[in-house]
Amino acid sequence: MTLATAPRRSAAPGRTPAPRRDHATWFLVLPALIPILVLSVGPLLYGIGLAFTDAQSGRTRATGFVGALNFTDLLHDTLFWDSFRIGLVWALGVTVPQFFLALGLALLLNVNLRLRWLARALAIVPWAMPEVVVGIMWRLVYHPDAGILNETLRDLGLSGTGDGRDWLSGLATALPAVIVVGVWAGMPQTTVSLLAGLQNVPKELHEAAAMDGAGAWRRFRTVTWPALKPVALAITALNFIWNFNSFALVFVLTDGGPGGRTRLPMLFAYEEAFRYGQFGYAAAMGLAMVAVISILLAVYLAGRLKGDDDR
Amino acid sequence: MSQVSTVRRAGRKSPVRPAGRRTAARRTATRTGQYAALLAYLAFLAFPFLWLVSTAFKPPRELGSIHPTWIPGAPTLDNFRQAFTQQPLLTAAGNSLLAAAVSAVIAIVLATPMAYVLARHRGRLARAATGWVVISQAFPLVLVIIPLFLILKNFHLVDSRAGLVMVYAVWSLPFALWMLTGYVRAVPPEVEEAAAVDGAGRIRTLVSVTAPLLAPGIVATGLFAFITAWNEFFFALVLLKSPEKQTLPVVLTHFIGTEGVADLGPLAAAALLATLPSLLLFAVIQRRITGGMLAGAVKS
Incomplete structure (x- = not known):
């Protein structure tokens, strides 16, 4: 806090007139602010506006305002809601296991083990890789003939039901298969965030609890978790949003197939916009996604924070 | 770290139990468990990437084989040359x-x-x-x-x-x-x-x-x-x-x-x-x- 107020104090004694400091501030801020307004905030507002129009690609007639028509259409678009449901299953299916796996890894990395450096380095690899490459890589793993997964299952004698199973085109296996990839790909950010959160855990408290004879689980519940909770909440909420909006991974793995079983809402909206040229309708889909996700997150965060008070 | 845990075990209220050996055994068990978990994580994180590397160096004959192997039998750089001509x-x-x-x-x-x-x-x-x-x-x-x-x-x-x-x-x-x-x-x-x-x-x-x-x-x-x-x-x-x-x-x-x-x-x-x-x-x-x-x- 003192750090933050220091420069202001140093400006005060000289009685620098306020406007001058403002000029300097604007001079520093505008180079970033203008591009953000023009190419980020502006398009977002424009996109929200488009959701209420009949904008289409390559049309000569002027775009017209159609009110909530896109949204009433959307309500009856069962294909979109199927896709939406798949998106929720995917986002939850990735976020929840990812959190627990990353928590386990973060706790392990926080202990003084040999090989820790290797695990830290490896845990970062998925983060650095282009999503497209992650998708390609897992296609190779899942490949029915040349993939390592089927070969390993054969070696273990587990391939019983179907030898040479095609994981990514099977109606039942496609979604679980892409979910595993999603978990793998998102491990680094989650682990690193949780590891950072673990630095907030007061060591003395841990030792004191240990002296009092608290077991590992109790120490985790009463000492580690309260300190870790804000980070855990933030990263799970962010992961949920990111996963729900993800595109490239599944685009490469299955392109929404088989039969739409992995068609996430983003893939659906992308096709609507850039394959069929329905800009207005696709924008309405985007808006619907934001709305539902915001509500879900508000409920989740409110519930979690209230649970905090109860205890 | 190890000192702390010794203190912790010794402080437990179990007057009759001979403390030393059992706690040592348990500590070894915990450590073993931790290393096993760490190895499992390492395998999960690394294997897709290793498979990508392995595939990149395999000649077509091995890629078509019914039983793919981790280590290419006859590693080749052909795939890299091919990649540049294909795209x-x-x-x-x-x-x-x-x-x-x-x-x-x-x-x-x-x-x-x-x-x-x-x-x-x-x-x-x-x-x-x-x-x-x-x-x-x-x-x-x-x-x-x-x-x-x-x-x-x-x-x-x-x-x-x-x-x-x-x-x-x-x-x-x-x-x-x-x-x-x-x-x-x-x-x-x-x-x-x-x-x-x-x-x-x-x-x-x-x-x-x-x-x-x-x-x-x-x-x-x-x-x-x-x-x-x-x-x-x-x-x-x-x-x-x-x-x-x-x-x-x-x-x-x-x-x-x-x-x-x-x-x-x-x-x-x-x-x-x-x-x-x-x-x-x-x-x-x-x-x-x-x-x-x-x-x-x-x-x-």
């Missing part, structure tokens, strides 16, 4: 390099001054900027890409490298601001005040005192922006149509879909090559990135 990888890599490097430099030049203000003057602007960083994460890209597409089209910047560079630069701004703000906070204002006392003007102070202290953070942020743009797929997919302008991730997807078993090798080789720059740069900045995220987290 314009060099052009694509050039496009990616250009887009990533130019957009990273632009992002840094634009973001550093603003990050300075955000770090030093906490006010409404700083809160608005932080809010924007969060909001911009939450919106699905489709809501942004359609209007961007229409706007860029008006300026004939669709299917243009310049258009893509602009989009990338702006798109990496929120994260660059976030990280740089953390780095600026780490520079104590007292240093600047000392320079001011010595009679240095404001700009002079920024350039000759603050900037050098920030340099490592700026480099890390720039490299991160570079990696983000190098890896980016969605914008490139939508905004670039001409094959000679497309970036690496987009060109890589051209390998997919029609692949017979024989084409898996070149696919793996190309994917491996496309990843190397990101992996190398990430290894360089890894510590700083996690540090930067920490700095960002601590302030809230």
Whole structure:
């Protein structure tokens, strides 16, 4: 806090007139602010506006305002809601296991083990890789003939039901298969965030609890978790949003197939916009996604924070 | 650490139990469990990548074999040569390099001054900027890409490298601001005040005192922006149509879909090559990135 107020104090004694400091501030801020307004905030507002129009690609007639028509259409678009449901299953299916796996890894990395450096380095690899490459890589793993997964299952004698199973085109296996990839790909950010959160855990408290004879689980519940909770909440909420909006991974793995079983809402909206040229309708889909996700997150965060008070 | 746990076990209320050996045994068990878990994590994290490497060096005969092996029997570089003849990888890599490097430099030049203000003057602007960083994460890209597409089209910047560079630069701004703000906070204002006392003007102070202290953070942020743009797929997919302008991730997807078993090798080789720059740069900045995220987290 003192750090933050220091420069202001140093400006005060000289009685620098306020406007001058403002000029300097604007001079520093505008180079970033203008591009953000023009190419980020502006398009977002424009996109929200488009959701209420009949904008289409390559049309000569002027775009017209159609009110909530896109949204009433959307309500009856069962294909979109199927896709939406798949998106929720995917986002939850990735976020929840990812959190627990990353928590386990973060706790392990926080202990003084040999090989820790290797695990830290490896845990970062998925983060650095282009999503497209992650998708390609897992296609190779899942490949029915040349993939390592089927070969390993054969070696273990587990391939019983179907030898040479095609994981990514099977109606039942496609979604679980892409979910595993999603978990793998998102491990680094989650682990690193949780590891950072673990630095907030007061060591003395841990030792004191240990002296009092608290077991590992109790120490985790009463000492580690309260300190870790804000980070855990933030990263799970962010992961949920990111996963729900993800595109490239599944685009490469299955392109929404088989039969739409992995068609996430983003893939659906992308096709609507850039394959069929329905800009207005696709924008309405985007808006619907934001709305539902915001509500879900508000409920989740409110519930979690209230649970905090109860205890 | 070990001392603490000895104390803990000894302090347990079990007067009759001979403490020493049992606790030692239990500690060994815990350690064994921890190592087993760590190894499982290592295997899970590493095996897809190892498989990619293995596939990239396998000759077609082995790729078609019914029982694929981890280690190529007769490793070959053929797949890499094939990859370059099948798709314009060099052009694509050039496009990616250009887009990533130019957009990273632009992002840094634009973001550093603003990050300075955000770090030093906490006010409404700083809160608005932080809010924007969060909001911009939450919106699905489709809501942004359609209007961007229409706007860029008006300026004939669709299917243009310049258009893509602009989009990338702006798109990496929120994260660059976030990280740089953390780095600026780490520079104590007292240093600047000392320079001011010595009679240095404001700009002079920024350039000759603050900037050098920030340099490592700026480099890390720039490299991160570079990696983000190098890896980016969605914008490139939508905004670039001409094959000679497309970036690496987009060109890589051209390998997919029609692949017979024989084409898996070149696919793996190309994917491996496309990843190397990101992996190398990430290894360089890894510590700083996690540090930067920490700095960002601590302030809230």
